[in-house]
Amino acid sequence: MNINELIFKLDDSYSEDDFYYITSFLNALNTAGKSKNTIYSYFRDLKVFFDFKNNNELLKKIPINNLKPININIYYSYLVSEKGNSTISINRKKYVLKLFFEYLIEMEVLTKSPIPKESIIKSKSKVKAKLPTYLEIDEIQKINNSIMDYYKDKFAKSRDFFIINLFLHTGLRISELISLDIGDMEKTKKTDFLSIIGKGNKERIVPINIEELAKELHDNDNLIEKYLEYRYAMDTDDDALFVSHKGKRLSARYIQIALKKIISYSNIGKDITPHKLRHTFATHFLKNGANLRLVQEVLGHSSISTTQIYTHSNKQDLMDAMKKNNIKY
Known part of the structure; x- marks a missing residue:
């Protein structure tokens, strides 16, 4: 820095x-x-x-x-x-x-902090916890369809389809995604594990099977494989997995702008950022039965309290759970 x-x-x-x-x-x-x-x-x-x-x-x-x-x-x-x-x-x-x-x-510049103590008289008003924005399954499908329908450039279509769905199925931070190299994906295809260097230079392992992901996404056009073919064929000295037409590693800003366009095409009415794709992964991972510790490990959170923001429920979730799990006579 x-x-x-x-x-x-x-x-x-x-x-x-x-x-x-x-x-x-x-x-x-x-x-x-x-x-x-x-x-x-x-x-x-x-x-x-x-x-x-x-x-x-x-x-x-x-x-x-x-x-x-x-x-x-x-x-x-x-x-x-x-x-x-x-x-x-x-x-x-x-x-x-x-x-x-x-x-x-x-540093012995100060002997005492000038930060004021909290008032002994606590305010009645409490800050309402803001729940993370995430995508429902039908909204994810709309996003993927918008990439299929609106992209004319085959290289950009295959690359951005891969990027969006890698976010959604691994919970990567944007800094982690843009730092991936082509060699990382070669190892992943052999082992079904993606090795990530996250915050604090800590390494973590994220399970992902690229072939299974393509089947799950009904990727009939083989966009993920096509991107990898495009990438291997490029004459560039950059080792980056995700690159521009000129073979240069994509920046975080580039991906943010591309996602904004995709969201506007899909017309889902939500302000979605790469970090909210991470929210989406975590929310569905929990909804589908993963425990909090597993989600913490995959996301690379140092504290489980950070992971707990994803345990939100909607009214229908609560109603279904009550009907299924409440006392039965």
Whole structure:
């Protein structure tokens, strides 16, 4: 991760100390093995705080090691009243700021964190947990049909069909999918296991049989095999599994844009991203009988509490379960 590229985003309102503290914090995250996306996300949230501090007449005069809880509360109020941030966004910014100040304590810059304690008088209003958006089976079929119907380019059709269904049947993160090499798929076809290097550089194994997947998808045009044939025939030095017409590894942005077009063609009325395809995999995996620990392992979650967001049910699921499993006389 090139920390300097992020630091260049800071303007002249930042003091030398601020530059040093932020750079040091980002380097610590990098050393700890945090992903590029995580480091950028933390930097972005931290920048919101420092931009506010440096533009506030009261706070800009206060050195970082003299900040008090009341000063931080002014920032929290700003996030609500002026920025209009959601509760989820505010909680994330609070977490990053807390982590930053804890790091400064560890560095002996601070003796005590200025993060305010939660009020002893708890608010009655609770944040309603947002359930993950996922695709129903008929919506997945519409997406696959839209690829069949709207794509004229045979190479792009076979590649994007493969990409979408690999997301849906493995739960890969977009960063994991674009990092796959052609050699990974060769091993998978021999072993029926896909080896993934996920967050924190941890390896995990995801079972998948490519031939069985094609049958399950009723891939009568053999789009997955055709893509692999196209890929093997390409004259390119890039080892990537998924490439452009020019033989270059696809970027995350490229896949996000392609998926957006596919969703608009399919007319399913949902805002679907690659991460929501991951939600879809996890939700159906659980619905079809997998236990939470298995889902955690396949998704590469370090904590099972992260996996638990997929245990949502709809009213019909509850009704069916009650009829089937309730006390019988």
